[in-house]
Amino acid sequence: xxxxxxxxxxxxxxxxxxxxxxxxxxxxxxxxxxxxxxxxxxxxxxxxxxxxxxxxxxxxxxxxxxxxxxxxxxxxxxxxxxxxxxxxxxxxxxxxxxxxxxxxxxxxxxxxxxxxxxxxxxxxxxxxxxxxxxxxxxxxxxxxxxxxxxxxxxxxxxxxxxxxxxxxxxxxxxxxxxxxxxxxxxxxxxxxxxxxxxxxxxxxxxxxxxxxxxxxxxxxxxxxxxxxxxxxxxxxxxxxxxxxxxxxxxxxxxxxxxxxxxxxxxxxxxxxxxxxxxxxxxxxxxxxxxxxxxxxxxxxxxxxxxxxxxxxxxxxxxxxxxxxxxx
Amino acid sequence: xxxxxxxxxxxxxxxxxxxxxxxxxxxxxxxxxxxxxxxxxxxxxxxxxxxxxxxxxxxxxxxxxxxxxxxxxxxxxxxxxxxxxxxxxxxxxxxxxxxxxxxxxxxxxxxxxxxxxxxxxxxxxxxxxxxxxxxxxxxxxxxxxxxxxxxxxxxxxxxxxxxxxxxxxxxxxxxxxxxxxxxxxxxxxxxxxxxxxxxxxxxxxxxxxxxxxxxxxxxxxxxxxxxxxxxxxxxxxxxxxxxxxxxxxxxxxxxxxxxxxxxxxxxxxxxxxxxxxxxxxxxxxxxxxxxxxxxxxxxxxxxxxx
Ligand SMILES: Nc1ncnc2c1ncn2[C@@H]1O[C@H](COP(=O)(O)OP(=O)(O)OP(=O)(O)O)[C@@H](O)[C@H]1O
Ligand SMILES: [Mg+2]
Numbered sequence: 001x002x003x004x005x006x007x008x009x010x011x012x013x014x015x016x017x018x019x020x021x022x023x024x025x026x027x028x029x030x031x032x033x034x035x036x037x038x039x040x041x042x043x044x045x046x047x048x049x050x051x052x053x054x055x056x057x058x059x060x061x062x063x064x065x066x067x068x069x070x071x072x073x074x075x076x077x078x079x080x081x082x083x084x085x086x087x088x089x090x091x092x093x094x095x096x097x098x099x100x101x102x103x104x105x106x107x108x109x110x111x112x113x114x115x116x117x118x119x120x121x122x123x124x125x126x127x128x129x130x131x132x133x134x135x136x137x138x139x140x141x142x143x144x145x146x147x148x149x150x151x152x153x154x155x156x157x158x159x160x161x162x163x164x165x166x167x168x169x170x171x172x173x174x175x176x177x178x179x180x181x182x183x184x185x186x187x188x189x190x191x192x193x194x195x196x197x198x199x200x201x202x203x204x205x206x207x208x209x210x211x212x213x214x215x216x217x218x219x220x221x222x223x224x225x226x227x228x229x230x231x232x233x234x235x236x237x238x239x240x241x242x243x244x245x246x247x248x249x250x251x252x253x254x255x256x257x258x259x260x261x262x263x264x265x266x267x268x269x270x271x272x273x274x275x276x277x278x279x280x281x282x283x284x285x286x287x288x289x290x291x292x293x294x295x296x297x298x299x300x301x302x303x304x305x306x307x308x309x310x311x312x313x314x315x316x317x318x319x320x321x322x323x324x325x326x327x
Numbered sequence: 328x329x330x331x332x333x334x335x336x337x338x339x340x341x342x343x344x345x346x347x348x349x350x351x352x353x354x355x356x357x358x359x360x361x362x363x364x365x366x367x368x369x370x371x372x373x374x375x376x377x378x379x380x381x382x383x384x385x386x387x388x389x390x391x392x393x394x395x396x397x398x399x400x401x402x403x404x405x406x407x408x409x410x411x412x413x414x415x416x417x418x419x420x421x422x423x424x425x426x427x428x429x430x431x432x433x434x435x436x437x438x439x440x441x442x443x444x445x446x447x448x449x450x451x452x453x454x455x456x457x458x459x460x461x462x463x464x465x466x467x468x469x470x471x472x473x474x475x476x477x478x479x480x481x482x483x484x485x486x487x488x489x490x491x492x493x494x495x496x497x498x499x500x501x502x503x504x505x506x507x508x509x510x511x512x513x514x515x516x517x518x519x520x521x522x523x524x525x526x527x528x529x530x531x532x533x534x535x536x537x538x539x540x541x542x543x544x545x546x547x548x549x550x551x552x553x554x555x556x557x558x559x560x561x562x563x564x565x566x567x568x569x570x571x572x573x574x575x576x577x578x579x580x581x582x583x584x585x586x587x588x589x590x591x592x593x594x595x596x597x598x599x600x601x602x603x604x605x606x607x608x609x610x611x612x613x614x615x616x617x618x619x620x621x622x623x624x625x626x627x628x629x630x631x632x633x
Contacts, residue, residue: 059536083541087535087540088533090537090538092538095537096536098529098536103529104530104533105533106534106548107530107625108625108627108628117537119536119574156628170533170537315573
């Protein structure tokens, strides 16, 4: 598994400087996406998954900003790039799919044009005709029926599934090295979800690209991911290849997440079995952020933040329970 | 297309209603048109004859329908004071008003939209505060004050522009600024708030994620969305300017619709007043219709419905 890391995030801190104080949305995250692998980032709502992804794309809105850390894409540092430099990377080497396919497409522009635009901006097509041809090709590849005709449709004329396919086409058309998908199927129904996931898996294989997929659905993780990061309150709490994680989960929070997966069908309220709520990111104390909800919490947990301990090859866990084995 | 025709047909009752309203109002207010027409010395016989000629002895409803019947054929009666057909007078005055309105609108739109965009981009920075302060002044200072101020400083003191209109384009610049200033202010505010709102939308993030620069994000993605309500407002503003800038035209003595209406009021010239008000109403209605149609041309989500 000595694959080269496409994306290498080190000690990333992204915070929001609000009137009430500093919200530490991403609090020292390390994350790797190797070439040709699909990496999942899971965690409860509000734990900082989207902010991690948006930090890569330079999409953190005021009053938030990247405070410190490093984000390397193919060895190139992205933190601190000028807006112009970052824009030349985005859409070309790395692209992103958002959760809401309706609101993520511009309602007053034809979908074909919205995809062609990426090609033209990054000089992947020199003429409009060429851009159009490549876009129709891409529409066909992502399974949009009657691709030629759909080019001149407006977003509101397409179904949710088709819109998300347009988003994928838009993200894929410049053949990026890395694709970031922020809950790409959350807004879609289960059949469409399966189709979209299959499509992403296939594209990952064909282009040997890396994919970072954000989700709070462990079913999606089991379906397509190779590696998984579990995030809690702005920090990574466990990281392992997918089978390792499902078979040998070590962090009490990961365990809670897994226990909460409904056994048969549906996915209602899958977090209901973890007592308590995500702590307020405004007031993170010194101790383990999960201590307040953890059945195994000791005084030490409440006083001191555990480090990420290596518990097996490629398997790390941020919990004192894992400390002994780790050393 | 069917909808458009429907909308146009829908204008008819509105116009009839407005005509009726003017008709009644002008007959409710005191002052007898016949005596105005005749002046000081006249005999009862003359009064009766004139009343008959002017149909003023007929029932009001009959007067109304004969007025409407004539109006449809383009005959709005004859001005008491100027002794010429009202239609001719209006058509003579209209070009001046159109010239003034177009110039004022052009000034208002260019200044308003540019200031709005810059203010939005520099949100809460110095330029934003400066422009918004100016636009607040634009919205709240009455037109007659702007007019008199411009006239005094630029024409009277600095002698850069003619004091009053002399038909040349240069003499229209000051009145156009005075008339457009308010509109520029409201357009700037609307453009700014619309743009700031749109810049928060998800599809703007998509555009940035695609690798577009800030300028293309604004020009290609944000502007069209944020301009929808502004365009509607622009069309309505233009039509209200076209319907006669009463104050501006009076101050700068521009022989337009607004001045025609003022003189009709001063002279109690009923056919002329009736004619100008009716004409104005038509212009405003057309303006609103145009605004609606424009909106649906720009917004694909409602284009289907038209
Ligand atoms: N504008 C803001 N001001 C202050 N805090 C913010 C702001 N935007 C986001 N945050 C904080 O950042 C934290 C992380 O948000 P993020 O969107 O990354 O969560 P997420 O893990 O993607 O959740 P979800 O599953 O709901 O999408 C949130 O807890 C929120 O409190
Ligand atoms: Mg999110």
